[in-house]
Amino acid sequence: MSKLNLDLLRDFDAGTASAGMPLKLSLDLVHEDPNQPRKAFDAAALGELSESVRVSGIKSPISVRAHPTLSGHYMLNFGARRLRAARAAGLETIPAFLDEAHSDYEQVVENLQRDNLTPMEMAQFINGKLKGGDTATEVARRLGIDKAAVSKYGALIDAPEAVEAVYREGRCTSPSTLYDLRNAYGRWPDEVSAWLRTGVEVSRGSVSALRKRLSDANFLDVSAQTEEADPGSMSTSGGPGAVHGVGGSVRPVHRTVLKRRTAMLRVAVSGREAMLRLDRWPSSPERVVVQFADGGIEEVDAGAIRVLGVTEV
Structure with missing residues (x-):
């Protein structure tokens, strides 16, 4: 006793x-x-x-x-x-x-109910629990939050300086928006940094619009580039790529060259189809980043995905 x-x-x-x-x-x-x-x-x-x-x-x-x-x-x-x-x-x-x-x-739940915890304090607590061995599922259950929120709070930990400055200066404190901003920065660091330097309002809508604009600019199925053919490589006798003008002169041509297509892995996550994003770094080695058909990007447990096949983009 x-x-x-x-x-x-x-x-x-x-x-x-x-x-x-x-x-x-x-x-x-x-x-x-x-x-x-x-x-x-x-x-x-x-x-x-x-x-x-x-x-x-x-x-x-x-x-x-x-x-x-x-x-x-x-x-x-x-x-x-x-x-x-x-x-x-x-x-x-x-x-x-x-x-x-x-x-x-x-202690955390009490502060959440009183709205007394800052997003960074919440992120630091979650990060400590994950490093201590608790799973994201367990952390979410015990805090009474959605599992996806655990990943979003993680965006505040060791964030790039450009993203951290947004939070530090009070331009945005939403974990969800900062999560999307960090992912965008990971793919287009120069473009996102330039966008932030304009002093634009950082909101869920503005970040979503930025990501869509940058994605559209890089979407391989619809993007193409034109290049001017080298006149010196053209045959004056009518070889490939040469166009004869009046009097037999040779004029340069512009040809459309499609960018190289890339293979992507199709996966299923809880019944939803998505693309595996290998160009994004997850918060831990046991997790992966996927992009759904509606454009939403989430971090999920690697063991929770099912491979459907390979597609081209």
Whole structure:
């Protein structure tokens, strides 16, 4: 039988707890979790909260668990802003509930529900979980998000400078749009960089239009180039490629030359047909990038695709 840790009861008020009331803990005993996903705190908003706490106190208890290394101390689960505001307001104690069933996934979900996590903080948390061995499916399930969103948040990790600047400068914070922008940059870095330098609004619609324009310009089935034949290579006697004008003169001709066609792999993903994009780098070796008939590009598990055949483009 494990030994009961009585140190946790040092600040426990049995009278209030029996009535279902929160504990009242000394602020000196409560420590923030260094691994919490939320890293950024708005200074102005925190100042306003501190003033409110100074006048009215803490109305919503924080959540804590036993500190893993300091006996009689507590580690914060939820409520970092309230804890910081209480300290700034000069309080000595704070109301709290003890929750030993806490997990870092619950910490993220709590922040998501309060809309307190930035996209980058979410991306860093997901990246840490994937590196720690959790699958994309497990991460999505435990966070209550779509599996495709896991890949889209990954676009913020180690992004090219041009894409990272878009996020850093506040031009776009949507993981979905930044995911599409990063994919476009991976294929057309010079064109996307030039587009971004114009100061254009970066939105889902504008990025989609950019990708379509660049794709159309490179679509091999309908693109062709004309080249002028070398007059010196033409036969004056009417050989191939020569056209005789009046008086037997030879004039150059323009001929249409189609670009070389390329083989592509057709695959099926959850019943939908797509093309395997080997020119795009996925976020991990176990994943691949596919493009569906509607132009949508997604990252999927390599084991989830079924090869249908080879086609030309």
